[in-house]
Amino acid sequence: MRTGPRGGGRPSVTDGVRERIERVVGPGNARDDAGVLLTYARDATPLQRGDPELIVFPGTTEEVAAVLRIADEARVPVIPRGAGTNLSGGTVARSGGIVLVLTRMNRLLEVDADDLVAECHPGVRTIELADGAAAKGLLFPPDPGSYTTSTLGGNVAECSGGLRALKYGVMRDYVLGVEAVLPTGEVIRSGGRLVKDVAGYDLRRLLCGSEGTLAVITELTLRLVPAPASSGTGMAYFADLADAARAVSRVLSSGVLPVTLEFLDEVCIDAVEGYAQIGLDRGAGALLIFGQDGDEAAVARDLERIAHACQGEGASEVRIAQTADEARELLAARRAVLPSLSRLERLTILEDATVPRSRIAAMVEHIQAVARRHDLKIGTFGHAGDGNLHPTAVLDPDDTDAVRRAELAFAEIFAKAIELHGSITGEHGVGIVKLPFLEQQLGADHVALLRRIKAAFDPHGILNPGKLGS
Amino acid sequence: MRTGPRGGGRPSVTDGVRERIERVVGPGNARDDAGVLLTYARDATPLQRGDPELIVFPGTTEEVAAVLRIADEARVPVIPRGAGTNLSGGTVARSGGIVLVLTRMNRLLEVDADDLVAECHPGVRTIELADGAAAKGLLFPPDPGSYTTSTLGGNVAECSGGLRALKYGVMRDYVLGVEAVLPTGEVIRSGGRLVKDVAGYDLRRLLCGSEGTLAVITELTLRLVPAPASSGTGMAYFADLADAARAVSRVLSSGVLPVTLEFLDEVCIDAVEGYAQIGLDRGAGALLIFGQDGDEAAVARDLERIAHACQGEGASEVRIAQTADEARELLAARRAVLPSLSRLERLTILEDATVPRSRIAAMVEHIQAVARRHDLKIGTFGHAGDGNLHPTAVLDPDDTDAVRRAELAFAEIFAKAIELHGSITGEHGVGIVKLPFLEQQLGADHVALLRRIKAAFDPHGILNPGKLGS
Numbered sequence: 001m002r003t004g005p006r007g008g009g010r011p012s013v014t015d016g017v018r019e020r021i022e023r024v025v026g027p028g029n030a031r032d033d034a035g036v037l038l039t040y041a042r043d044a045t046p047l048q049r050g051d052p053e054l055i056v057f058p059g060t061t062e063e064v065a066a067v068l069r070i071a072d073e074a075r076v077p078v079i080p081r082g083a084g085t086n087l088s089g090g091t092v093a094r095s096g097g098i099v100l101v102l103t104r105m106n107r108l109l110e111v112d113a114d115d116l117v118a119e120c121h122p123g124v125r126t127i128e129l130a131d132g133a134a135a136k137g138l139l140f141p142p143d144p145g146s147y148t149t150s151t152l153g154g155n156v157a158e159c160s161g162g163l164r165a166l167k168y169g170v171m172r173d174y175v176l177g178v179e180a181v182l183p184t185g186e187v188i189r190s191g192g193r194l195v196k197d198v199a200g201y202d203l204r205r206l207l208c209g210s211e212g213t214l215a216v217i218t219e220l221t222l223r224l225v226p227a228p229a230s231s232g233t234g235m236a237y238f239a240d241l242a243d244a245a246r247a248v249s250r251v252l253s254s255g256v257l258p259v260t261l262e263f264l265d266e267v268c269i270d271a272v273e274g275y276a277q278i279g280l281d282r283g284a285g286a287l288l289i290f291g292q293d294g295d296e297a298a299v300a301r302d303l304e305r306i307a308h309a310c311q312g313e314g315a316s317e318v319r320i321a322q323t324a325d326e327a328r329e330l331l332a333a334r335r336a337v338l339p340s341l342s343r344l345e346r347l348t349i350l351e352d353a354t355v356p357r358s359r360i361a362a363m364v365e366h367i368q369a370v371a372r373r374h375d376l377k378i379g380t381f382g383h384a385g386d387g388n389l390h391p392t393a394v395l396d397p398d399d400t401d402a403v404r405r406a407e408l409a410f411a412e413i414f415a416k417a418i419e420l421h422g423s424i425t426g427e428h429g430v431g432i433v434k435l436p437f438l439e440q441q442l443g444a445d446h447v448a449l450l451r452r453i454k455a456a457f458d459p460h461g462i463l464n465p466g467k468l469g470s
Numbered sequence: 471m472r473t474g475p476r477g478g479g480r481p482s483v484t485d486g487v488r489e490r491i492e493r494v495v496g497p498g499n500a501r502d503d504a505g506v507l508l509t510y511a512r513d514a515t516p517l518q519r520g521d522p523e524l525i526v527f528p529g530t531t532e533e534v535a536a537v538l539r540i541a542d543e544a545r546v547p548v549i550p551r552g553a554g555t556n557l558s559g560g561t562v563a564r565s566g567g568i569v570l571v572l573t574r575m576n577r578l579l580e581v582d583a584d585d586l587v588a589e590c591h592p593g594v595r596t597i598e599l600a601d602g603a604a605a606k607g608l609l610f611p612p613d614p615g616s617y618t619t620s621t622l623g624g625n626v627a628e629c630s631g632g633l634r635a636l637k638y639g640v641m642r643d644y645v646l647g648v649e650a651v652l653p654t655g656e657v658i659r660s661g662g663r664l665v666k667d668v669a670g671y672d673l674r675r676l677l678c679g680s681e682g683t684l685a686v687i688t689e690l691t692l693r694l695v696p697a698p699a700s701s702g703t704g705m706a707y708f709a710d711l712a713d714a715a716r717a718v719s720r721v722l723s724s725g726v727l728p729v730t731l732e733f734l735d736e737v738c739i740d741a742v743e744g745y746a747q748i749g750l751d752r753g754a755g756a757l758l759i760f761g762q763d764g765d766e767a768a769v770a771r772d773l774e775r776i777a778h779a780c781q782g783e784g785a786s787e788v789r790i791a792q793t794a795d796e797a798r799e800l801l802a803a804r805r806a807v808l809p810s811l812s813r814l815e816r817l818t819i820l821e822d823a824t825v826p827r828s829r830i831a832a833m834v835e836h837i838q839a840v841a842r843r844h845d846l847k848i849g850t851f852g853h854a855g856d857g858n859l860h861p862t863a864v865l866d867p868d869d870t871d872a873v874r875r876a877e878l879a880f881a882e883i884f885a886k887a888i889e890l891h892g893s894i895t896g897e898h899g900v901g902i903v904k905l906p907f908l909e910q911q912l913g914a915d916h917v918a919l920l921r922r923i924k925a926a927f928d929p930h931g932i933l934n935p936g937k938l939g940s
Contacts, residue, residue, distance in 0.1 A: 197896060200917075357584065357585055
């Protein structure tokens with residue numbers, strides 16, 4: 001189990017390994033020129049970089065299997081990735097080795113309105129599936145923030161979330177079938193075009209969120225749902241966050257399950273307005289943005305009920321968008337949070353601590369106190385409906401003391417999430433950034449079990465070493 | 471891995487083991503009198519019985535952990551179970567040992583309308599949670615056929631389905647958190663009151679459907695949804711099943727996702743009418759029963775659209791229930807299928823082969839041909855919306871040739887399900903009944919991986935040996 005690359009110092013892709021892999025994928029698809037190595041040294045995570053030795057672009061499942069067999073035999077690390085939009089350093093090659101880029105396997109094979117499924121390669125971008133489904137009157141609900149660039153294989157490997165999780169769930173809820181290659185080269189299939197299938201352990205959902213540490217996903221069968229007939233959006237300002245949190249509870253216990261229920265704290269409101277100048281009330285303590293989809297009459301009725309619940313908790317202003325343009329503008333305010341915060345400083349650290357939704361106010365107050373104590377600018381926004389918060393620190397990367405204070409601050413934020421029976425990561429993954437906090441959340445016995453599961457898939461520890469299960 | 475009970479012939483609960491366990495749970499909760507042994511020798515699966523040596527009724531997680539540590543040390547098999555309503559022999563003690571009955575751990579700890587979750591012990595009956603949720607205006611969607619007697623721990627261990635899976639999914643989609651005891655005695659927790667939580671491999675969904683072979687579930691956090699405001703039901707007769715299957719496709723591609731979409735073939739229609747005399751048309755080739763829930767106007771509109779789709783595919787009669795009584799009567803017809811078939815002969819074998827929904831007609835025609843060829847009475851009904859069929863053979867258990875022919879027939883039915891990219895089991899589990907067919911569906915490499923995962927949880931193979939992962 002520990003005889004792999006991590007045991008023996010710096011591994012290396014020997015000439016022999018490189019040549020064998022080149023023969024499998026073709027010379028143009030196994031690259032080690034400086035520019036390509038630099039491109040794939042990082043993913044979207046700030047402050048993290050790896051040191052890959054060879055970047056491989058397989059074109060078929062068989063090529064993936066052949067590359068893995070070669071790497072396993074030579075004990076060379078393999079880090080599978082798609083577009084690399086993850087925010088936890090999950091696809092950074094910390095122990096060298098091969099970065100296996102699946103973006104050439106990018107065919108949307110079928111969108112089937114009878115079976116309500118899509119079949120696709122892992123390198124298909126999320127937006128391509130969303131568009132393909134929409135063209136047939138269907139909806140693919142998962143919509144991670146990076147959905148215009150992220151790939152579906154990456155979305156599954158990370159179990160991505162997004163803005164619609166409260167009503168529609170996350171990526172795991174849409175994975176019906178997976179074809180995957182084990183690190184030792186065997187190709188397995190789990191599930192298919194079936195909502196119900198209990199033959200064997202549920203490997204497709206185990207792979208979902210396994211962050212490229214158990215197997216390489218080479219094909220997906222994903223569930224689609226009929227597209228809702230209409231949708232609507234609204235917003236509510238609150239003097240403080242506790243009122244907004246109570247409004248969230250009131251909405252949900254009123255029998256409405258909105259498709260979106262997002263919030264911005266005062267730091268975020270101020271940043272968005274400073275950047276986008278769309279007329280937000282900079283004096284407000286919190287902003288809720290809510291949306292519903294479905295039958296037109298039901299949408300109208302639900303939006304009214306949400307508005308009523310917000311007013312009942314003292315919202316200073318409540319508005320329901322009357323036109324599609326107005327609705328787009330409200331959602332644009334939410335999507336503008338991250339770019340607005342990012343422009344304040346050169347370094348943005350976006351986290352995803354998650355708590356039961358009844359603890360949102362307690363958590364955000366804690367985050368604000370931590371920010372004050374460490375003299376940091378941290379804005380918090382996120383998915384109020386599912387308790388998935390995005391505390392976001394903006395700072396100068398050259399201010400080493402500020403970087404250190406931010407690390408301390410996030411350690412305190414993660415500890416608080418655990419104390420409130422939440423999670424250190426709701427949708428970004430453990431990667432390398434959250435690995436030091438994992439045992440604090442799960443306990444030593446649980447982490448030991450994860451390692452045994454990892455070894456059941458990957459006896460020589462070649463797949464994404466130093467991450468989950470290591 | 472193979473040093474456990476299966477390696478060494480008939481295991482036995484020695485006096486020493488029995489005494490140690492008695493000290494843990496109290497003498498009244500460790501029983502080996504003949505009546506109790508007989509009661510727990512079977513579950514709801516026909517033709518299957520085990521040979522347990524000791525029946526243990528733990529009261530707490532700590533007691534479960536202590537019993538497992540004793541059993542693991544002594545290499546004695548432990549078969550966890552709730553009400554034993556599974557239909558695959560999943561809780562039959564084939565290798566002797568201890569049956570661990572979790573029905574004393576039966577507290578519904580909390581139904582929380584703010585967090586939209588319930589917390590409960592594994593021995594809570596499904597109907598108790600459904601009622602507890604309903605009392606707070608919430609819905610717990612999974613509704614396996616046995617929901618009045620089955621327990622939630624068993625539902626999770628089997629990943630139960632039910633009639634509402636098309637719209638609401640199955641048990642897996644409602645498992646947010648699990649506390650479980652490993653066979654070696656460690657207590658782990660995975661997840662909690664969070665829709666989004668990606669810290670670690672998703673063990674709660676891996677345990678869902680693991681059929682008591684990986685760990686013993688001792689506490690559950692389950693997701694609830696707001697109860698729909700209204701519901702409605704309808705039915706449509708078809709001259710033959712192919713028309714009904716086309717109507718199902720037409721419904722789903724029309725943008726409607728019904729909460730129920732059930733079908734009965736002619737054998738089932740005839741049996742129900744012969745038993746219940748509720749005025750079903752015995753001349754019809756197939757009956758679809760459909761239902762929708764949600765906003766009142768949306769329900770009415772969806773039922774109309776379903777009716778229209780059925781007419782478009784040549785339904786000979788379509789009816790939408792105008793009163794609650796009428797709706798109950800229609801659903802009662804569906805629920806009467808199994809008792810109606812069962813009264814025809816003394817032995818009923820109910821299976822759950824599943825196919826992509828576009829293949830339902832092909833599958834049912836195959837089942838009917840197989841039944842004719844083997845001179846068997848097999849009625850097929852089930853969940854047309856999700857392709858989960860229930861071919862049900864009724865026969866005389868003393869007619870050994872008929873029993874043999876039924877075994878051959880089901881082997882052919884499972885092979886066809888696999889050929890049509892379906893599954894040998896949609897919701898009943900693999901147990902011992904389906905284990906001989908598992909490798910045919912998954913392949914040898916996949917089954918070998920399942921065994922390695924089993925060993926990662928259960929190094930001495932004491933938990934439910936001879937089932938999944940063995």
